Amino acid sequence: MTGQETLPYHYVAQDINHWYVVIKQGNVHKAKELKKKVESEFANMEKNEDIAVYIQLLELRHQLMLSYLEPDSVDSIEDAYKYVERSKRNIAPEYLTDIIEFYYHFFFGMYHFRTKDLVVALTYYREAEKYLDLINDKDETNKAEFYFKVSEVYYYMKETHFSMNYAQRAYSIFKEQKDNDGNLTYGKQMVQCQFVISGNWLDKMCYEEALHHATKAYEDAKKIKENHLIGSAHFNIGICYNQLEELDKAEYHFQRSYDIHRQRSHIYESKAIFNLAYVKAKKNELKETEALYNEGLLVAKRHNNKEIIEKLKLIKGLYLSYDLNVVREAFKFFDDKNMYADMEEYAVAVAELLNNKKEVNDAVEFYRTAIEARRQIQRGSHLDEK
Structure with a gap:
């Protein structure tokens, strides 16, 4: 031609x-x-x-x-x-x-x-x-992809019912897509749908159910031999164990996730190293925490991952320099980005840490932040903005 x-x-x-x-x-x-x-x-x-x-x-x-x-x-x-x-x-x-x-x-x-x-x-x-x-x-996969993407944004907004509904609708379409030999053609997308479903079970505080779906996603990711999905599955399993307060198991899976994503300089390595550092901090292993914090900051900047850069301030302000103004900077970012779910989760964690230190006034401030975030989620005012 x-x-x-x-x-x-x-x-x-x-x-x-x-x-x-x-x-x-x-x-x-x-x-x-x-x-x-x-x-x-x-x-x-x-x-x-x-x-x-x-x-x-x-x-x-x-x-x-x-x-x-x-x-x-x-x-x-x-x-x-x-x-x-x-x-x-x-x-x-x-x-x-x-x-x-x-x-x-x-x-x-x-x-x-x-x-x-x-x-x-x-x-x-x-x-x-x-x-x-x-x-x-x-081509029904256009609808399936759309349903999955909508399920993601609802998941981040903690609109659990909507997120679950869209994820399940996407999954039901993807699982029907097969080639002439009967092999699944959207196996990756099926794993990703399971990630969202697992995350929603976490939000409903059904941790064992969430772990079940995260583990199933891990097994399916291994079958299709997708390393980045295997790394993400490790990450999600780590999240489940973190919520169950099984910190050693959480650390193992976050480490595996970070190792896999780091090999390909995948954008998710930022998330993995932040959570690994956070678990280390919760275990009071502060020397390792500081090393991971410094490494995580470099990784997040390399990926221009502003969310992780801000979240790392939680570790710095709470465990390394103990400066609550640094912590407040992270919460301002959550507020500016309407990340009320993160605001609620981390505000409760900060408040409980401060309460254990007998710093009641500061603890009350962050409990109030968590309550306000919960109000925003329940009110759904952020969903009605145009």
């Missing part, structure tokens, strides 16, 4: 759709191959505004996939986001089809979820859902 040939848009559309399928499946190698192929074909394609916008949106989705699975290969998510944002403003209304509107709001929601702007993410997801049933699409 020569560079002078003009390709019909429907020919390119087939490869674009295939590109999106492998993105959803988390197949990084194949997604990169198809991205190059589509870009080459688009350069020789007859003009079509729908395809042009679709490619821009998938470029953003591609970068979001890489940010989780292969963060070192990410070009610039922010540039891709801003480019789509500018382009959409210049698109004539007749080109804004239901499918374009759905992907625009869906992918923008994913972008803001990644930056922990949960209210903004949910606002975009709500807009995307308006178009979901309008799309003439036989």
Whole structure:
């Protein structure tokens, strides 16, 4: 095929759709191959505004996939986001089809979820859902992926009922997807759904049930031989044991999670090392805590993980320098980002620690912070913002 040939848009559309399928499946190698192929074909394609916008949106989705699975290969998510944002403003209304509107709001929601702007993410997801049933699409995995992403943001907002519902709807679709040999084609996504379900059981304080689902996710991740999912499964099991106050077991699984994610410089290594340091601090192993704190700060800065940078202040302010103003900085971040669940969880932990030290006035301050966070969650006021 020569560079002078003009390709019909429907020919390119087939490869674009295939590109999106492998993105959803988390197949990084194949997604990169198809991205190059589509870009080459688009350069020789007859003009079509729908395809042009679709490619821009998938470029953003591609970068979001890489940010989780292969963060070192990410070009610039922010540039891709801003480019789509500018382009959409210049698109004539007749080109804004239901499918374009759905992907625009869906992918923008994913972008803001990644930056922990949960209210903004949910606002975009709500807009995307308006178009979901309008799309003439036989591929049920589009709905499944959407349901899963919505379950994630509701999980972070501690809207347990909604999160469980969406995660289970996604799981029921993913488990039906098989190739011609009967092998699951969305095994990774099934594991991720189990992660969310396990997390919701934790929020309901059903720790044994949460551990059951986290362990099942670990076993399934081993079957499909996905290291980053195995690392995440270790992390989730560690969370369960931490809640059960079995700190030695929690430390073991956080260490395993960190070791796995560190090998690939995965973005989740920041979360793993923070929790490992936090458990060490709770065990009063302060020399090891300080070393992990310093290492964790470097890791979080390398990944530009602002959430972990702020959470590390809890360890510094409570266990290393004992400066409650540093701790308050972390809570301001939680408040600014509407992270009321984290605010409640850590405020209770801080208050109990201070109470044990007989520092009653400071303990009351953080108990009040926890109560206010709980009120925000129950009121759901953060879900009604526009």
